[in-house]
Amino acid sequence: MTETSDKQPAPGAGTGPSQRDNLLEELRSDIKRLTTLSNRGLWAMSLFALVSMMAWRDFPLLPLPDSVTAALGAPPSPSMISLVLLLYTFSAIILSLSRMMAGIEHKSSFCHVGYLTGFFLFYHFAKALHDNYWAVFGAGITILSVESYRIWSYCREALVRKNEQLEFAKKHGRLPPEEQ
Amino acid sequence: MFKSLAGRALVPVGIAVTGFVVVCFLLLYSAIKNIVDRDSAVNATNLADTVLKSTRYAMLKNDYEILTTVISNVGQQKGVEHIRIFNKKGIINISTHPEELNRQVDKTAEGCIICHAGKDPVTTLGKMEQVRIFKNGRGEETISITTPIYNEPECSNAACHVHPAGQKVLGTLDIGLSRKSLLDSLASIRNQMVAFTLMILLLTVGGVTALLIRSVFQPLQKLSRLAQQAETDELPATPPSHFPRELDTIAQSLYNLNQKLRSARKDAETSGKNLDTPQ
Numbered sequence: 001m002t003e004t005s006d007k008q009p010a011p012g013a014g015t016g017p018s019q020r021d022n023l024l025e026e027l028r029s030d031i032k033r034l035t036t037l038s039n040r041g042l043w044a045m046s047l048f049a050l051v052s053m054m055a056w057r058d059f060p061l062l063p064l065p066d067s068v069t070a071a072l073g074a075p076p077s078p079s080m081i082s083l084v085l086l087l088y089t090f091s092a093i094i095l096s097l098s099r100m101m102a103g104i105e106h107k108s109s110f111c112h113v114g115y116l117t118g119f120f121l122f123y124h125f126a127k128a129l130h131d132n133y134w135a136v137f138g139a140g141i142t143i144l145s146v147e148s149y150r151i152w153s154y155c156r157e158a159l160v161r162k163n164e165q166l167e168f169a170k171k172h173g174r175l176p177p178e179e180q
Numbered sequence: 181m182f183k184s185l186a187g188r189a190l191v192p193v194g195i196a197v198t199g200f201v202v203v204c205f206l207l208l209y210s211a212i213k214n215i216v217d218r219d220s221a222v223n224a225t226n227l228a229d230t231v232l233k234s235t236r237y238a239m240l241k242n243d244y245e246i247l248t249t250v251i252s253n254v255g256q257q258k259g260v261e262h263i264r265i266f267n268k269k270g271i272i273n274i275s276t277h278p279e280e281l282n283r284q285v286d287k288t289a290e291g292c293i294i295c296h297a298g299k300d301p302v303t304t305l306g307k308m309e310q311v312r313i314f315k316n317g318r319g320e321e322t323i324s325i326t327t328p329i330y331n332e333p334e335c336s337n338a339a340c341h342v343h344p345a346g347q348k349v350l351g352t353l354d355i356g357l358s359r360k361s362l363l364d365s366l367a368s369i370r371n372q373m374v375a376f377t378l379m380i381l382l383l384t385v386g387g388v389t390a391l392l393i394r395s396v397f398q399p400l401q402k403l404s405r406l407a408q409q410a411e412t413d414e415l416p417a418t419p420p421s422h423f424p425r426e427l428d429t430i431a432q433s434l435y436n437l438n439q440k441l442r443s444a445r446k447d448a449e450t451s452g453k454n455l456d457t458p459q
Contacts, residue, residue, distance in 0.1 A: 079211060079214070082207045082210065085203075085207065086203070089200060090200065093199070097196060132206075132207070132210050134206050135206035138199060138203045138206055139203045141199065142198075142199020142202070145195045145199065146192055146195055146196050149191060149192050149195065150192070153188065
């Protein structure tokens with residue numbers, strides 16, 4: 001079948017050397033981008049670990065809760081923050097699983113670190129961080145693990161496909177027929 | 181692990197369910213602990229009010245004997261760590277621990293430093309803020325409430341003893357309650373919740389795993405074996421059965437294709453052609 005295709009150029013074949021080089025370059029840059037993207041979840045996890053360490057030490061670089069609440073007003077009650085944390089965790093997991101199911105490339109890991117930092121800060125200013133630290137930490141680890149797995153598995157599948165395309169393009173100077 | 185269908189299907193579900201159940205457990209335990217702490221603070225405040233009301237008449241009459249008897253009796257109640265009354269200068273006048281009498285209260289003790297940390301002690305505290313939780317000298321967690329004994333017109337006008345009308349606070353009542361039984365109850369709740377959480381996780385993840393293995397992975401393995409048998413032309417004579425509906429269609433198609441290939445091969449053999457070599 002392959003030999004037949006070589007003898008009878010398929011649509012897209014017969015491209016010039018510059019187009020072939022462009023295609024190879026494009027595929028290589030895609031592979032590089034996907035390789036970088038596959039580590040995104042781990043970077044987000046590392047950043048979250050850093051934020052968690054700061055939270056464990058009661059955010060030594062931030063002003064005291066009393067001075068902040070004096071300026072901004074009373075924070076929401078810890079039970080209200082817990083309710084929102086629960087809803088957020090549920091929604092984030094459902095969203096991540098839906099994206100996994102649909103095979104959507106979405107780079108959302110770092111925004112989750114931002115939301116989780118917000119929860120740490122709200123608990124800190126409500127003076128309830130000590131009681132709820134492990135809940136935020138557990139929520140963060142869960143959401144970021146699912147997100148990391150989603151991004152990693154998406155990139156892994158895409159990398160296998162791109163590598164196959166690259167090998168095909170090196171031999172034939174074009175993409176496989178099913179990709180065109 | 182991540183290359184197999186089982187790994188791909190079960191890892192994200194396992195992480196998501198386990199994580200969410202653990203977060204729910206932590207938030208629920210935190211909420212229960214807050215409610216229990218608030219209730220214990222309310223109970224301590226009520227006890228302080230009860231002691232103040234019970235001793236009010238004895239204080240008005242300056243009856244030291246009745247006052248010490250009431251305080252001593254309440255102090256013998258289970259879970260009461262200490263009851264002491266000290267004057268404005270911090271000298272302990274009445275206490276359930278006789279060795280403390282006529283001594284200056286240690287302002288640097290863990291229960292006192294909360295208000296006496298600064299240069300000037302905190303004088304106005306809300307009901308809940310009067311409650312302090314700290315570890316006593318024996319390392320046991322104690323909840324303590326400090327209630328000021330205010331000067332009332334009956335006190336300053338009484339003939340028996342002198343309290344100038346301008347003096348706002350006559351002394352302070354300090355009650356300490358052991359939190360041991362409370363902490364034991366919380367530990368018991370925590371252990372039960374951990375056990376329930378583990379059981380829920382085991383049932384959910386185990387149930388999903390068992391169902392997937394039974395309904396998806398085992399039929400897929402069977403289909404894979406069938407495909408291998410079709411490749412080597414060793415398919416059983418009877419059509420494959422006991423597959424779920426979707427996989428049954430594939431298995432039937434595979435069987436029919438194999439049957440057609442067999443009959444085509446037979447026809448070819450009778451007409452002297454070989455189907456296995458490419459034309």
